[in-house]
Structure formats: structure tokens, C-alpha cells
Amino acid sequence: MTLELVKAWRQQQREQLIRVRQQLSLPQRQAWQRNCHKTLSDVFAGLPVSTLGFYWPIRAEPDCRDFVAKCSELGWKTALPVIQTAHQALIFRLWTPDSPMENGPWDIPIPKSGDIIEPDVLLIPLVGFDAAGYRLGYGGGFYDRTLASRQPKPLSIGLGIESSFLDSIHPQPHDIRLDIIITEAGLRDFRQ
Numbered sequence: 594m595t596l597e598l599v600k601a602w603r604q605q606q607r608e609q610l611i612r613v614r615q616q617l618s619l620p621q622r623q624a625w626q627r628n629c630h631k632t633l634s635d636v637f638a639g640l641p642v643s644t645l646g647f648y649w650p651i652r653a654e655p656d657c658r659d660f661v662a663k664c665s666e667l668g669w670k671t672a673l674p675v676i677q678t679a680h681q682a683l684i685f686r687l688w689t690p691d692s693p694m695e696n697g698p699w700d701i702p703i704p705k706s707g708d709i710i711e712p713d714v715l716l717i718p719l720v721g722f723d724a725a726g727y728r729l730g731y732g733g734g735f736y737d738r739t740l741a742s743r744q745p746k747p748l749s750i751g752l753g754i755e756s757s758f759l760d761s762i763h764p765q766p767h768d769i770r771l772d773i774i775i776t777e778a779g780l781r782d783f784r785q
């Protein structure tokens with residue numbers, strides 16, 4: 594497939610996958626939440642307490658805020674992504690459950706203030722994902738740039754729903770494979 598075709602195909606997939614996700618019922622979302630929190634707890638039980646980047650859910654993305662609030666109570670430093678400009682990596686601003694929030698670009702809530710940190714672990718929302726661990730986001734390239742800019746790379750954990758699985762997203766040179774993908778059905782581990 595040419596790059597142009599890949600771009601058009603991805604755009605079509607995104608629209609379809611977001612539509613399906615937004616049609617999930619409340620019980621389906623609650624089941625997602627229960628199963629994923631359990632899987633996340635198992636993964637985190639093997640990690641030293643450190644720094645965690647997450648996301649404030651939009652467009653029916655899987656909601657991990659309760660899990661992250663628990664991590665914060667356990668001593669993790671938790672942070673939310675802030676867009677600098679359209680073509681730069683995301684930066685992460687410290688967040689606690691008490692942080693005053695304001696609306697950033699696309700009306701996504703961000704902490705009003707807070708130190709900038711480089712998280713050791715990143716929870717990343719998936720619009721789609723494939724059998725090799727590649728992800729589809731909203732098409733901004735923000736997470737790809739963020740992962741490409743970090744050395745050593747943070748542990749990257751994608752959160753999605755099983756119905757967002759695609760055989761292949763037709764990865765391009767800039768696409769970066771995630772370490773772990775978690776859905777309501779369990780965990781896929783792509784680390785060697």
C-alpha cells in the first residue's frame with residue numbers, strides 16, 4: 594500500500610473504531626474497567642513505584658482514572674499529557690486527584706499547573722491496535738513523537754477494547770511498537 598492509501602485507510606478505520614467504541618453500553622464499559630484494572634494491578638505489582646503518565650479520557654476511551662488515583666495513593670507520581678505544538682512530543686504535567694484542571698486543546702482537561710516530568714511508565718489510549726503491538730491513535734503522531742524522543746524509552750502500555758483489534762495497521766517507519774497492550778480480554782506482551 595502506498596503512504597497515501599495507508600493514510601486514507603487509517604482515517605476510515607479510526608472513524609469506524611471510534612463509532613463502535615462510542616456505542617458500547619454502560620455494562621460493557623464497566624466490565625472493561627473491572628477486567629483491565631485487575632490486569633493493570635497484576636502488571637504494576639511487578640514494578641517499582643515510580644512515575645506514571647496517563648490520559649484524561651475523551652470520546653469513550655477506556656477510563657483508567659480510578660486505577661491511577663490508587664497509584665497516586667501508593668506513592669506514584671502521576672502526570673497528564675500537555676500538547677506543546679502540533680509537531681512536538683507531548684510533555685507531562687504532574688497531577689494529583691486534587692489538582693485544579695483547565696481545558697487544553699480539543700477541550701481535553703489538563704492540570705492548571707504542576708512540574709513537568711518524564712514518566713517511566715506510560716498508559717496510552719488506543720483507537721486501534723494490531724497483532725504486532727502497533728497502535729492507531731487520532732492521527733496527530735503525538736505519542737509516536739513522544740516515544741521516539743525518550744531514551745531510555747518508558748514502559749508503554751496501551752489500553753483498548755478487544756473490538757479495536759486489526760490484523761495490521763500497516764506500520765510505517767515512524768510507528769513505534771508498544772510494550773504491552775491490555776484489553777478487557779487480558780494482556781498481550783510484546784517485549785522480547
Ligand SMILES: Nc1nc2c(c(=O)[nH]1)N(C=O)[C@@H](CNc1ccc(C(=O)N[C@@H](CCC(=O)O)C(=O)O)cc1)CN2
Nearest residue numbers: 648649650651654674699701718730731732733735736
Ligand atoms: N485522552 C487523551 N488525551 C490526549 C491524547 C489522547 O489520545 N487521548 N493525545 C494523544 O495524542 C493528545 C491529544 N491528541 C489529539 C490529537 C488529535 C485530535 C483530533 O481531534 N484530531 C482531529 C483531526 C485533526 C487533524 O487531522 O489535523 C480529529 O480527529 O477530528 C485530538 C486529540 C494529548 N491528550
Ligand SMILES: Nc1ncnc2c1ncn2[C@@H]1O[C@H](COP(=O)(O)OP(=O)(O)OP(=O)(O)O)[C@@H](O)[C@H]1O
Nearest residue numbers: 603728729730731732733734735736737738741767
Ligand atoms: N517521530 C516522528 N517524527 C516526525 N513525524 C512523526 C513522528 N512520528 C509520527 N510522525 C508523523 O505524525 C503523523 C502520525 O500519523 P499516525 O497515523 O501514525 O498517527 P497516530 O499514531 O494515530 O497518532 P498519535 O500517536 O497521536 O496517537 C504522521 O504523518 C507521521 O509522519
